[in-house]
Amino acid sequence: MSQVRRIVNTSFETLLPVVGVIVALIIGAFMLLALGANPITAYGALIEGAFGSQYSFMQTLVKATPLLLVGLGVCIAFRGGVINIGGEGQIIVGGLGATAIALALPNLPGVLLLPLALIAGIISGAIWGGIPGVLKARLGVNEILTTIMMNAIAQQLSNFLLRGPMIDPKEVLAKTYLPQSAQVPEQAWLMRLLPPTLLHLGTILAVVLAIGVFVFLWRTIIGYRIRAVGLNPSAAKYAGINVPTYQALALVLGGAFAGLAGAVEVLGVSHRMLDGVSGGYGFSGIVTALFGKLHPLGSIPASVLFGSLLVGADKMQRAVQVPASLIQVLLGLVVIFVVSSDIWVRRRASKRQTNG
Amino acid sequence: MSELFSLTVLTGIAYSGIRLATPYLFAALGEMFAQRSGVVNLGVEGIMLMGAFTAFAMATWTGNLWFALFCAAFIGLLMGLAMSFISVNMQAEQGISGIGMHLFGLGLSSLLFTKFLGSTKAITGFQPIKIPLLGDIPVIGEIFFNHNILVYLAFLLVPIAVWVLNKTTLGLKIRAVGVKPEAADSLGVSVSKIRYLCVSFGGVMAGIAGASLTLALINLFQENMTSGIGFIAVALVYFGGWTPVGVTLGALLFSLVNALQLWIQVLDKDKVIPSDFALMMPYVLTIAVLAFGKRTNQPAALTKPFDRGSH
Amino acid sequence: MSKINRRKFLTIAGTLSAGAALTACATPAPTAAPAAPGAAAKPAAKQFKIAMVCPSLVNDAAFSQSMYDAIMSVQKEMGGESALMLKYSDNVFQVPNAAAAIRDYAGQGFDLVIAHGTQYGNSLQEIAKDFPNVAFAWGTATDNFESKGLKNVFAYNPKAEEGGYVLGVLAAKMTKSNVVGVCGPVEAGDAKTFVDGFKKGVTDTNKAAKVNVTYTGNFSDVSLMAAAAETHTKAGADILTGSSQSVVGAIGIAKDKKIVWFGTQSNQANLAPETVGASQVYDWSGIVKEMISMINSGKKGTVSFESTLKNGGLKIVYNDKVAISADAKAAAAAATKDIADGKLKALP
Known part of the structure; x- marks a missing residue:
């Protein structure tokens, strides 16, 4: 009996975000009508664009990969009671770090160069998340402020490097001066798993890491402490946990994952560092983590859901030629409805508690 | 580079700094009230964009700048009410719902612009008003008393905010709700009413902040024209330690340094300092000042929804 | 009016092609797709179908x-x-x-897919390989990938410095304060070449004139762009120019201060009719027409076009509402001719 109830509850909780998405899409249907587009055609294209063929589904997974990686970092940070809005900047420095290493050591074999480049991305991101972390731990500076500011600083750093020291020499020769790095050596690329689709090894890496984060948060002492600090800082302090240190650690790890996302985007998709590599993943990663109930394993389906929305919405734009901005409106509505719908889960949970 | 310390340049920096600070001030003061009542609204940027668009469209169609400003404030109010509903009634995670609100405003402002205006043509915005007598004082007059009406309004808001927050019953209620909602509730203060009021006020201010761009500072609209101002405004609330004066100082610091770096770029003919590093200055300095300045505690109930039934 | 018609038409076209796409979906693997477009393109009467992907909005008053x-x-x-x-x-x-x-459009039977952004190059190279029957165009770029064995990619590149130089000559002739301001976005791409050409044009013409340059570090910060323009005017500039979609901020300030603005990429006169003196317009229509006729005669790529003042791909478009002296216009015309004849290098 209780087994049945548990299944009902779990499926209710998992289905709720989907219901939120559907409600948002219904409102979107009216906007499509107002724009003179047929909503059925449009949404048909959305679904087809995300799942309709092997290529499009793989595209969804490619999109889900950075979302999942950033989302994992957000999970850790949130569980540690800190908010990381600095994903964008951390992705950028992660991409820069990975590119710099891959370009600096072009003669290394792939087995060495690829991991080195990934680690460079992780470390760069960790530093970028670590600065707000240390400032919070040591000086009590609010991390929302610092992470927002660090995004802008990363953008300027990237501009500087990509038009100066790291610019593709070919751009200078051709006098086109586009701000992008040279292509990273081929042995450093993340292997394509299913050509011609863009699916690459990074996707598998992300899923493995999701499991890793789950084990880390729930099966290790450090993970336990991070969660304890996030759940109740004063109780954690009373239990002898150094609260600021673990909050800083949560921010460092959050940055590390976002940095890895940047490295994976460079080594798996664009094969060079260019402007716009962060592509809003820093923000949509936060949304992904929340869709996944701030659980690393929940983030896996959440990233696919959100990734499919991003990919499908682009397809919809092409199919019915509505302005691209409609997609942002739709995503905004989806986010609002999904977070709002969360109240029903909590209501049920508290009812369950009071009922025994 | 020695010209940097000439009177013309210093006046120029001060004047531009004050001008640049205007949208930050409107948005950050509004957000400060929302946060004092316990709600973080990360959607300021989206509301600003809607305000900027509404004001621009209305000014284009009617030519009446005050009506345009009113409409922008009204749109801000609507979005503020929506945000209140989401965070008070639906008790949604505020960081996330704000991002949703941002995306919504970003997309809708661009969509409506494409649909209804298509192309943009500069309007004639609010003109500078030279304040009699004060405006004639050398240097000081040029820096402080030769701005358009929205700049004066923004700075006029600061003492009003101080007064409301510290000297009125409403201010007391707001502070109580932000720190100890349970206690406020038991004393008969409606937590949701106060939060609705503050978040909606924040929305109105964000709408006006956006309008200040299209009606006074730039006179044109473009998709995503705020380009991060709303997020910086949220950061400035933390910077200012949730006090109107602190927020104002933050907005001024950030804007003055931004004006300064533009002058450095102008005067640094040989580009000894790469423009990118000049552009980092406002952000780096804001962090640095906060790191070495004094800190205040955030409202204890910030981001925590209040559920009357559970207490 | 025509806009509404277009949208209606596109909706219908969209409905049809989405239907077609759904049917195409039934084919087992996307690898089969390359064969389809060639077949799909022919029966559709003689309508020529172009798809374009671009990085900013098509009403950005600039590149797109x-x-x-x-x-x-x-x-x-x-x-x-x-x-x-x-x-x-x-x-x-x-x-x-x-x-x-790009891949999606390529699979839908378009005759020409334009990747209007330099950053798309890498991806385009891969996609073009998979769709040998579809013609692609890529810009702004100089590499048509022929050396990589691709026969179906056109490249196009504007010599932005040329118009920059000519506008610089105009600015040098018109400035009374001998200070000219440049509002740049990021010091890269055609923004950089335009600014470099402009600076050279000013200093070649008027040794006494100073060119002050600022950058805002991104392509969308309109408000900082406005502040930059204001800084320039405080520093004495009475002529301004700049590049990217964010210059609308600077144009608003130029209008306020009643000084002259020179535009680039698109004709910016309609943003502020009494302010914009002239614009360097990227007029791709010649290249588009040329590509269409080449594609119709079976040639799908291997050509790199260059937009220059000489071939009309770049145009200096004056705005009659702003008075520009005959002397200045004559100097600009002379510079245009010298650049076209190769007597003058626009870049330092």
């Missing part, structure tokens, strides 16, 4: 709009939508999204 306007003018010339159809995805700043869009 320049291509959109060009295609629209070619469409008008060819006799409307029945002769030339355009579908586009704008505001696609991020490369993976653009890659998906």
